[in-house]
Amino acid sequence: MDRRISYAQAISEALVQGMEHDPNVFIFGLGVDDYKGIFGTTREAFLKFGGTRVFDTPASENALTGIAIGAALNKKRPVLVHARNDFMFLALDQMINNAAKWKYTYAGKSTVPIVVRGIIGKGWGQGPTHSQSLQSVLAHFPGLIVAMPANACDVKGIILQSLKSDAPVVILEHRSLYDLQCHVPPERFTVPFGRARIARAGTDVTVAAVSWMAVQALKAADELSKVGISVEVIDPVTVQPLDEQTIVRSVRKTGRLIAADTSWLRCSFASEVAAIAAEKAFDYLKSPVKRIAWPECPCPVSKALEEEFYPTHEDIVRAVYELMDRKDKHVFTEKVTDTFVGPY
Amino acid sequence: MNTIRRKLLDSMFKIRCAEEKIVEVYAKEQMMRTPTHLSIGQEAVAAGLSLALREEDQIFTGHRCHAAYLTKGGDFNAFFAELCGRVTGISGGRAGSAHLTDPSAHIYSSPILGAMIPVAVGAALSFKMEGRDKVAAAIFGDAAIEEGVFSESVNFAVTKKLPVLFLCENNLYSTHSPLSVRQPPSQVYERLRAPDFKTSQVDGNDAQCVYEHLSKVIEEIRRAHMPQLVECLTYRFREHVGPLFDYDRGYRSKEEVDGWMAQCPIKRFTAKLIQEKSMTQQEIDATQARWKKLADEAYVMALNSPWPGPESLLEKVY
Numbered sequence: 024m025d026r027r028i029s030y031a032q033a034i035s036e037a038l039v040q041g042m043e044h045d046p047n048v049f050i051f052g053l054g055v056d057d058y059k060g061i062f063g064t065t066r067e068a069f070l071k072f073g074g075t076r077v078f079d080t081p082a083s084e085n086a087l088t089g090i091a092i093g094a095a096l097n098k099k100r101p102v103l104v105h106a107r108n109d110f111m112f113l114a115l116d117q118m119i120n121n122a123a124k125w126k127y128t129y130a131g132k133s134t135v136p137i138v139v140r141g142i143i144g145k146g147w148g149q150g151p152t153h154s155q156s157l158q159s160v161l162a163h164f165p166g167l168i169v170a171m172p173a174n175a176c177d178v179k180g181i182i183l184q185s186l187k188s189d190a191p192v193v194i195l196e197h198r199s200l201y202d203l204q205c206h207v208p209p210e211r212f213t214v215p216f217g218r219a220r221i222a223r224a225g226t227d228v229t230v231a232a233v234s235w236m237a238v239q240a241l242k243a244a245d246e247l248s249k250v251g252i253s254v255e256v257i258d259p260v261t262v263q264p265l266d267e268q269t270i271v272r273s274v275r276k277t278g279r280l281i282a283a284d285t286s287w288l289r290c291s292f293a294s295e296v297a298a299i300a301a302e303k304a305f306d307y308l309k310s311p312v313k314r315i316a317w318p319e320c321p322c323p324v325s326k327a328l329e330e331e332f333y334p335t336h337e338d339i340v341r342a343v344y345e346l347m348d349r350k351d352k353h354v355f356t357e358k359v360t361d362t363f364v365g366p367y
Numbered sequence: 368m369n370t371i372r373r374k375l376l377d378s379m380f381k382i383r384c385a386e387e388k389i390v391e392v393y394a395k396e397q398m399m400r401t402p403t404h405l406s407i408g409q410e411a412v413a414a415g416l417s418l419a420l421r422e423e424d425q426i427f428t429g430h431r432c433h434a435a436y437l438t439k440g441g442d443f444n445a446f447f448a449e450l451c452g453r454v455t456g457i458s459g460g461r462a463g464s465a466h467l468t469d470p471s472a473h474i475y476s477s478p479i480l481g482a483m484i485p486v487a488v489g490a491a492l493s494f495k496m497e498g499r500d501k502v503a504a505a506i507f508g509d510a511a512i513e514e515g516v517f518s519e520s521v522n523f524a525v526t527k528k529l530p531v532l533f534l535c536e537n538n539l540y541s542t543h544s545p546l547s548v549r550q551p552p553s554q555v556y557e558r559l560r561a562p563d564f565k566t567s568q569v570d571g572n573d574a575q576c577v578y579e580h581l582s583k584v585i586e587e588i589r590r591a592h593m594p595q596l597v598e599c600l601t602y603r604f605r606e607h608v609g610p611l612f613d614y615d616r617g618y619r620s621k622e623e624v625d626g627w628m629a630q631c632p633i634k635r636f637t638a639k640l641i642q643e644k645s646m647t648q649q650e651i652d653a654t655q656a657r658w659k660k661l662a663d664e665a666y667v668m669a670l671n672s673p674w675p676g677p678e679s680l681l682e683k684v685y
């Protein structure tokens with residue numbers, strides 16, 4: 024049976040099922056128990072399990088992360104939520120100097136399985152400090168799992184996997200995905216870390232795209248199918264660990280690669296994918312690799328600049344034309360339309 | 368005294384009329400695409416502070432920065448243009464509502480909680496190094512003091528004897544969370560007081576009290592080169608971010624909001640002015656009408672201003 028629910032509903036369902044299954048799971052963070060419940064993702068858990076397992080906190084991101092670590096050390100399963108992943112910058116000390124290194128440094132004698140959720144903002148003037156996407160910062164350091172599920176099914180499975188995992192896990196949830204629906208099995212299930220999803224099979228070009236850009240890649244693939252170009256879309260689901268094999272296999276098949284990111288170019292997921300292709304699929308490449316990422320500036324507020332700032336499916340289509348050496352211009356059937364009515 | 372009172376009233380109407388204009392057009396016209404934290408109900412704090420500071424003193428603040436920007440001498444038209452994302456805005460439309468920053472008006476803002484508190488301390492450090500008698504004022508909400516950087520900044524400022532005013536604008540909430548779930552029940556200013564750190568509290572909805580108390584504190588800070596903290600008790604009338612009322616959302620009651628609206632800083636101040644015969648109702652109405660008109664004009668002017676050009680996107684990064 025096709026049961027379609029939204030990304031936000033899937034997060035909520037995963038948290039509720041995880042809490043039903045394991046009484047050690049609790050959720051905390053700024054505003055998790057309020058009427059908005061982090062865009063509806065923690066509301067049901069609060070109503071069901073009450074204020075001892077879903078509770079509000081002071082604005083103390085670094086301490087909260089350390090507190091999560093201490094609780095996890097003692098068998099609790101904390102889920103810490105940040106309404107914007109940008110606020111994790113204040114918590115990087117605990118996330119990276121403590122959590123990421125814990126198991127290894129202390130020889131696996133203890134583990135700190137914390138789950139940290141952070142939302143990536145986009146559009147309507149989110150601006151320089153509320154629109155960033157922290158995957159490359161976080162994935163750089165061994166010991167942290169960094170997940171960026173791009174659809175409702177994966178986000179549910181990833182959350183439930185995180186609640187079983189030994190490792191600290193960061194889940195970056197793109198706000199633009201929140202209302203998108205797909206089929207999600209109603210039962211408790213897991214999606215493994217480090218296994219990419221072939222979101223669409225194709226033969227001409229591989230687009231490895233993360234989070235919101237995976238949605239854009241699928242849109243681009245639709246457009247390109249109308250002019251006879253077959254695109255394979257690979258969504259890594261987790262950026263760390265990264266499923267190199269699936270990417271390499273695809274690039275060897277198509278001979279062309281575009282890597283699309285939700286962040287800046289330098290030291291990025293997109294760059295990492297390009298490096299993997301250069302190392303492991305070089306002889307198969309028919310054209311240079313292309314990376315699609317943010318321009319080298321902070322994200323501005325003004326609508327005029329914000330529109331210029333964000334890459335879309337149109338940029339992916341144009342990049343594919345270039346790789347395929349097509350000189351004609353694509354006639355888009357679907358324009359980028361902003362139907363969002365603010366405020367955010 | 369009367370000029371002070373007129374200035375305080377003028378400042379409060381400047382904020383109120385600008386923000387009522389935002390309320391009027393924000394959701395309906397969708398031209399201000401920037402998450403906006405209004406200070407309606409909290410005007411007396413910024414009005415009193417800005418008047419108590421000297422022009423060259425600096426303010427560092429957070430997401431709820433309109434009031435401080437407008438009273439510290441920020442440009443009224445550039446304010447509207449910034450919210451509308453136009454090239455004539457304070458930062459050419461790049462910064463939006465929560466990053467209002469203009470060095471020529473000596474005001475700096477960032478919406479990351481606590482982010483500007485140590486920056487104020489750094490400014491004060493430079494004033495001291497240069498032998499200037501300037502003061503740096505950090506304005507922050509009751510939630511920002513929960514960030515570690517607040518304690519670190521106070522410790523540094525006290526240890527190094529720096530001219531910093533720490534001004535906590537306590538409106539009892541952090542987004543939808545009441546103080547009681549975030550901090551112990553004691554009063555903020557009492558809890559933060561230390562042998563080397565003087566703290567005090569003032570009715571933040573009484574513009575004249577705020578002004579007089581801050582004037583005294585700021586001159587002490589300037590003279591003694593010792594930081595102090597002042598807690599201003601106040602209340603936000605509208606939702607945390609956006610233009611609406613929100614007492615139907617369950618986190619605070621209509622009675623509570625109504626109670627504070629009866630304590631509206633502008634209502635209280637105008638009543639006092641009339642009672643003491645400092646100003647007539649006509650003069651008060653004329654002050655309000657003037658700012659209302661200026662706000663209408665500033666908004667139209669903003670909408671008639673050009674957008675920043677795409678070629679400017681990569682300018683001034685480094």
Ligand SMILES: Cc1ncc(C[n+]2csc(CCOP(=O)(O)OP(=O)(O)O)c2C)c(N)n1
Pocket residue numbers: 053082084110113430431478479480507508509510511512538540541542607
């Ligand atoms: C580091 C950080 N954490 C969380 C937030 C989200 N946030 C923005 S405003 C706000 C509430 C702040 O409350 P307070 O300091 O009392 O100021 P008020 O909004 O009441 O004026 C929160 C939690 C943020 N901007 N930065």
Ligand SMILES: [Mg+2]
Pocket residue numbers: 508509510536537538539540541542
């Ligand atoms: Mg507050």
